[in-house]
Amino acid sequence: xxxxxxxxxxxxxxxxxxxxxxxxxxxxxxxxxxxxxxxxxxxxxxxxxxxxxxxxxxxxxxxxxxxxxxxxxxxxxxxxxxxxxxxxxxxxxxxxxxxxxxxxxxxxxxxxxxxxxxxxxxxxxxxxxxxxxxxxxxxxxxxxxxxxxxxxxxxxxxxxxxxxxxxxxxxxxxxxxxxxxxxxxxxxxxxxxxxxxxxxxxxxxxxxxxxxxxxxxxx
Amino acid sequence: xxxxxxxxxxxxxxxxxxxxxxxxxxxxxxxxxxxxxxxxxxxxxxxxxxxxxxxxxxxxxxxxxxxxxxxxxxxxxxxxxxxxxxxxxxxxxxxxxxxxxxxxxxxxxxxxxxxxxxxxxxxxxxxxxxxxxxxxxxxxxxxxxxxxxxxxxxxxxxxxxxxxxxxxxxxxxxxxxxxxx
Numbered sequence: 001x002x003x004x005x006x007x008x009x010x011x012x013x014x015x016x017x018x019x020x021x022x023x024x025x026x027x028x029x030x031x032x033x034x035x036x037x038x039x040x041x042x043x044x045x046x047x048x049x050x051x052x053x054x055x056x057x058x059x060x061x062x063x064x065x066x067x068x069x070x071x072x073x074x075x076x077x078x079x080x081x082x083x084x085x086x087x088x089x090x091x092x093x094x095x096x097x098x099x100x101x102x103x104x105x106x107x108x109x110x111x112x113x114x115x116x117x118x119x120x121x122x123x124x125x126x127x128x129x130x131x132x133x134x135x136x137x138x139x140x141x142x143x144x145x146x147x148x149x150x151x152x153x154x155x156x157x158x159x160x161x162x163x164x165x166x167x168x169x170x171x172x173x174x175x176x177x178x179x180x181x182x183x184x185x186x187x188x189x190x191x192x193x194x195x196x197x198x199x200x201x202x203x204x205x206x207x208x209x210x211x212x213x214x215x216x217x218x219x
Numbered sequence: 220x221x222x223x224x225x226x227x228x229x230x231x232x233x234x235x236x237x238x239x240x241x242x243x244x245x246x247x248x249x250x251x252x253x254x255x256x257x258x259x260x261x262x263x264x265x266x267x268x269x270x271x272x273x274x275x276x277x278x279x280x281x282x283x284x285x286x287x288x289x290x291x292x293x294x295x296x297x298x299x300x301x302x303x304x305x306x307x308x309x310x311x312x313x314x315x316x317x318x319x320x321x322x323x324x325x326x327x328x329x330x331x332x333x334x335x336x337x338x339x340x341x342x343x344x345x346x347x348x349x350x351x352x353x354x355x356x357x358x359x360x361x362x363x364x365x366x367x368x369x370x371x372x373x374x375x376x377x378x379x380x381x382x383x384x385x386x387x388x389x390x391x392x393x394x395x396x397x398x399x400x
Contacts, residue, residue, distance in 0.1 A: 142290075143283055143286075143287065144279075144282060144283045144286035144287070144290075146257060146259045146279075146333060146349045146351040147257050147259065147351070148259055149386065151374075151385060151386040152257050152374055152385060152386065155255060155374070155376060155385040156255065156257065156353065159253075159255060159376060162376050162383055162385060163376065163378055163383075164376055164377070164378050164381040164382055164383035204261075204262075205293065206261060206262050206344050206345065206346060206347070207261055207337075207344070207347045208261060209259060209261060209349070210261070212263070
């Protein structure tokens with residue numbers, strides 16, 4: 001019995017990971033590959049502000065058959081923006097919103113990892129080595145939040161996907177969130193937009209908690 | 220291509236691996252059924268032959284308070300540069316609430332504990348290791364200490380006597396992974 005259960009859970013894991021990585025790739029691909037536009041994404045805005053050197057590019061990403069992952073209706077679309085929000089290029093921002101919709105906490109959780117991947121790729125392209133999350137505040141390394149890897153943050157945000165105990169899956173199916181702090185952490189932010197801000201660090205101090213770009217590109 | 224397959228296999232093994240916990244952790248009746256342990260090393264160097272000193276053990280929130288005070292002193296220069304480059308309004312929106320705001324409402328619900336250990340050589344700071352426990356229930360100090368004392372560089376998820384490796388910060392393993400790419 002246990003043998004069948006483990007095969008079943010393995011298959012579920014494979015399916016789950018397959019679905020989520022496909023979605024993540026979609027978002028990432030539509031925005032980072034030289035900001036190229038694939039068949040699922042349309043660039044709706046590109047502007048260089050005259051008063052400042054900020055470059056802002058906005059993409060409208062239509063996500064097909066994504067109800068189960070992003071909880072979007074088929075007509076809805078997601079806007080993703082990656083921009084420099086400081087003159088010296090030290091702060092990068094990932095911003096996402098869904099047309100006419102309040103972002104639920106689970107949206108924000110699902111957006112965090114692809115957002116980070118996007119930022120990590122962009123930093124790698126620009127040749128930066130280290131950064132810190134400064135927003136959302138609940139995950140801010142500047143404040144001392146200890147996790148500094150994509151694998152760790154994914155597990156922290158969705159422990160149920162990494163649950164070693166089979167018994168607990170039933171509990172999660174009933175809608176019990178294992179770590180409720182994540183939901184409460186995000187409720188203090190603006191509900192219509194998800195923002196992820198990072199600070200680029202050139203030379204980290206020995207005690208500073210920083211993300212290593214190269215290490216996280218491989219996760 | 221072969222390397223990619225090997226790397227993928229290695230990663231999947233790592234992600235799905237059952238890890239061996241020490242007998243202390245399994246045999247003792249820990250207050251909580253479920254917790255996650257995350258290990259962070261600020262500078263990725265070997266800690267062999269380094270002198271260690273635990274500088275903080277307790278709740279994450281208290282560590283934030285302590286860290287923040289020191290941070291404000293140490294990073295004054297950097298913060299000033301960022302403030303001047305982003306403009307005051309933006310600076311306030313990003314850093315204002317962050318450094319001077321109240322963070323206490325962020326982490327309710329779960330119990331969050333850290334142990335912070337500094338490693339030095341000849342009296343000079345080399346690296347810091349932070350062990351971070353996110354637990355479903357409040358953990359007595361003895362339980363926290365047992366987890367800190369019986370773990371090394373593995374990040375894992377413990378639930379009802381079983382544990383799964385999230386990833387490892389083991390340097391040799393990471394170097395091996397780097398070598399494959």
